[in-house]
Amino acid sequence: MAMASIARRKSTLLSRNLYNSSDSLRYTLSLSSFSRYFSTGSDENDVVVIGGGPGGYVAAIKAAQLGLKTTCIEKRGTLGGTCLNVGCIPSKALLHSSHMYHEAKHAFAAHGVKCSSVEVDLPAMMGQKDKAVSNLTRGIEGLFKKNKVTYVKGYGKFVSPSEVSVDTIEGGNTVVKGKHIIVATGSDVKSLPGVTIDETKIVSSTGALALKEIPKRLVVIGAGYIGLEMGSVWGRIGSEVIVVEFASDIVPTMDGEIRKQFQRSLEKQGMKFKLKTKVVSVDTSGDGVKLTLEPAAGGEQTILEADVVLVSAGRTPFTSGLGLEKIGVEMDKAGRILVDERFTTNVPGVHAIGDVIPGPMLAHKAEEDGVACVEFIAGKEGHVDYDLVPGVVYTHPEVASVGKTEEQVKTLGVEYRVGKFPFMANSRAKAIDNAEGLVKILAEKESDKILGVHIMSPNAGELIHEAVLAMHYGASSEDIARTCHAHPTMSEALKEAAMATYDKPIHI
Numbered sequence: 001m002a003m004a005s006i007a008r009r010k011s012t013l014l015s016r017n018l019y020n021s022s023d024s025l026r027y028t029l030s031l032s033s034f035s036r037y038f039s040t041g042s043d044e045n046d047v048v049v050i051g052g053g054p055g056g057y058v059a060a061i062k063a064a065q066l067g068l069k070t071t072c073i074e075k076r077g078t079l080g081g082t083c084l085n086v087g088c089i090p091s092k093a094l095l096h097s098s099h100m101y102h103e104a105k106h107a108f109a110a111h112g113v114k115c116s117s118v119e120v121d122l123p124a125m126m127g128q129k130d131k132a133v134s135n136l137t138r139g140i141e142g143l144f145k146k147n148k149v150t151y152v153k154g155y156g157k158f159v160s161p162s163e164v165s166v167d168t169i170e171g172g173n174t175v176v177k178g179k180h181i182i183v184a185t186g187s188d189v190k191s192l193p194g195v196t197i198d199e200t201k202i203v204s205s206t207g208a209l210a211l212k213e214i215p216k217r218l219v220v221i222g223a224g225y226i227g228l229e230m231g232s233v234w235g236r237i238g239s240e241v242i243v244v245e246f247a248s249d250i251v252p253t254m255d256g257e258i259r260k261q262f263q264r265s266l267e268k269q270g271m272k273f274k275l276k277t278k279v280v281s282v283d284t285s286g287d288g289v290k291l292t293l294e295p296a297a298g299g300e301q302t303i304l305e306a307d308v309v310l311v312s313a314g315r316t317p318f319t320s321g322l323g324l325e326k327i328g329v330e331m332d333k334a335g336r337i338l339v340d341e342r343f344t345t346n347v348p349g350v351h352a353i354g355d356v357i358p359g360p361m362l363a364h365k366a367e368e369d370g371v372a373c374v375e376f377i378a379g380k381e382g383h384v385d386y387d388l389v390p391g392v393v394y395t396h397p398e399v400a401s402v403g404k405t406e407e408q409v410k411t412l413g414v415e416y417r418v419g420k421f422p423f424m425a426n427s428r429a430k431a432i433d434n435a436e437g438l439v440k441i442l443a444e445k446e447s448d449k450i451l452g453v454h455i456m457s458p459n460a461g462e463l464i465h466e467a468v469l470a471m472h473y474g475a476s477s478e479d480i481a482r483t484c485h486a487h488p489t490m491s492e493a494l495k496e497a498a499m500a501t502y503d504k505p506i507h508i
Contacts (some may be wrong), residue, residue, distance in 0.1 A: 045071045047377060048164055048178030050156045050322065053081020055354030055366030056184030057140055063374040064147040071176050072149055073156040077169050079140040081186050083363040085133060086206040091229055093129035094209065095394055098236040110433065120237045122214060129209070152176060158323035161347050165323075180349050180377050183337060184370065185322065187315040187355035192221065194281050195311055201284050202309045205230060214238045215307035219291060221279055223250035225393050227312030228266065232395045235271055242272045242304065244279060246296050251393065255405040255454045258440060262399050262456055265436060274304075282309065317356045332358070342382070343373040351377070365389045390468050392461035397437045400464035403452030403471055406442055415445040419477060419501025421493050423457050425508040428488035434458050439497035441467075441477055448476035448502050455494070463491055477501035 047063040049056045052074030060072040078085055104118045144151050154168035156176070164176045189204040191197065199207035208230045218234050220227040223245035235241040243250070250263050250273065263273065276296045283290040289309050294301045317335045324331065330338045330346045337345060337352040344351050353373050354366030365384070372382025390402040409416050419441045429435035437456035444451055453467035470480055480498035485491050496505040 043069075043177070044162075045069045045150070045176065045178040046180065047071075047374060048176050048181045049073065049184055050164060050181065051081065051184035051186055051354075052076070052079040052140075052151075053184060053186045053354065053366065054083050054363040055186070055370040056081065056182070057144075058367045059182055059184060059353060059370030059374050060149045061143055061147050062371045063377070064149045066374060066378040066380075068374070068378060070149050071152060071178065072144070073152045073154060073164060073166055073176060075153075075155040075169075077153050078137040079144070079151075080133075080137050081363075084136055084140075086209060088363055089136060090129045090133055090209045091205070091226075091233070092394055093132050094125065094233045095229060095396075097125045097128060098233045099396055102236040107433070120214065122212075122237075126210065155321075157321060158327045158350075161327050161349050178349075180351060182343075182370075182373060183319070183322065183324070183350070183352040183356055184354050184366070185318045185356055186366070187361055188318045189311065190314040190316045192279065192311060192313055195221070195279065195309075197311055198284070201289050201307075202282065202311060204311055208234075208308075208310045211308065216240060217242065217288075217306045218308050218310060219244060219289070219304060219306035220310045220312055222312035222314065223247070223273065223275070224312060224314065225251065225391075227310065228271075229394055230310055230312065231271055232266075232269070235269065240272075241270070242274065242306070244274045244277050244291070244293065244304070246276070246278055248276050250275070251399075253391070253405075254393075254399065255401060255440065255452070256407055258399060258401070258438075258454045258456050261438070262393075262395075262397075265397060265456075266395065315355065315361050319356050342376040343369060344376075359386050360389055360391070362389060362391065385472065388468055388471050390461075390464050392464065394461060397457050398460035399454075399456045400460035401452070401454040402464055402468045403450065404442060405452060405454070406440075409442055409451055414451070416451060417443050417445050417448075417477075417501050419443070419497045419499070419505075421497035421500055421505055421508065423490070423493055425496070426488075426490060426493045427507075428490050428492070429457070431488060439463075439493045441480075441494075441497045441501045443477045443501045448478055450475055450477055450480075453494075457490060457493070459490060463494060466491060466494060478503075 046068035047070045049060045049072045052072050056072060057079050060070050063070040101120055104115055108115060152166050154166040156164040156166045159165045162177055166174050166176055197204050205226050214237055218239045218241050220231045220243045223243050231241040231243060249259055251259060277293050278296050280292040280294050289306045291304045292301055293304055319335050319337060327347055329350060332338060336358050337356050339345055339352050339357050343353055351373050353369035355361045359365060368384045372384050375382035388402055390400060393399040420438055422438045423429040423435045440454045442452040450471050455463050477498040481495055485495045496507055499505045
């Protein structure tokens, strides 16, 4: 029986040293009262973490919770890394604010809510975003104090496998010693040849989060998660958005069927795409930007003009300037640090997690790395299943996935079944007039074990975690189908897709 299999799997998993996340980031603390937690570098730590992003600060807190004397070094001066300061959090704030404006302008009337005038107050929108970031960064500082993590503000680099020299943001220098040092320095924007980012006319995602005016035309180079999210923000509040992508498809890691529907949805919202197109050069000498384009396979060149260009061609590990070569840490050609299954490098006592090692460059993956790494250091067992790290595009509708795409399953040669259910047949989605999208489940034909789940819908990023949990326990599609789901909810679409996978759905 499938349920019995899950019970056995659950018993096995519970025997491991798993953790429960705790402590909200609401706790805030003034910097003056926190200053006594700064390191002088005089004592040796059990763990030193270089980098205070999602992987680094989580690793530092977990290490302290496990009784290890811990110091975290962060060059930015605020904790949370790219994600909290100039990535995940501010972008989601703007995505939400811009969606509220778009709904007020285009959807409220159908629900009997009439607005005589709806306008964008860009400074207020940015202010709300900045407030959210500030509150959360201070919250992490509060968690450091609560867990007795020492915090050093400055740029750290190795002088030996057990010593980190830190140029502090105040202008001084200190040496922090540690038995175990974890590199958690994250990633940086990947540049393009001949394209210089000035954060004014040609911006990275950081600049796109802080534009002073709404550009009439925004050109996005790169049709990945970040480019489509930021394009959605500015498109909703008035920009013409054109996405230029070298590949033949947007978000190449996405399931092909879902991708096609997603692109159609974005096009209906006014986003335009130039696929299989190469950016040859950019000219910023005039008031705006002129891009020279040509087909990826070669051919006639064309000129595309823009007010602002967003470079969103991916990210690259931030490993330069850390002294890694000096102490002999091995890296691959992409600049990623090579580690074993315990996150240990070839240099004893030096570890690495998050974006600086192979694997998906995602904040939640880095957090899992951080916890598992310090559990190993503390003599416990850590575990991260990289096949079950969910991915989410936070547009509207959202797209979320976990496990294999249909293309990957075909490549593996596995016999499989597919179950789908559209949100047009979901009662809650219809009731709120927000029924675009579908759920797609892939399951092994013989065993019915779930191989992958893909959701395109409002709040898909919340719905996907039922599938993640099910797959962690080796569940079958029948297991989900026979689990009672509250009515009316969007999550019933997942249940119906599961029913469609092993048998037949009810409501279509």
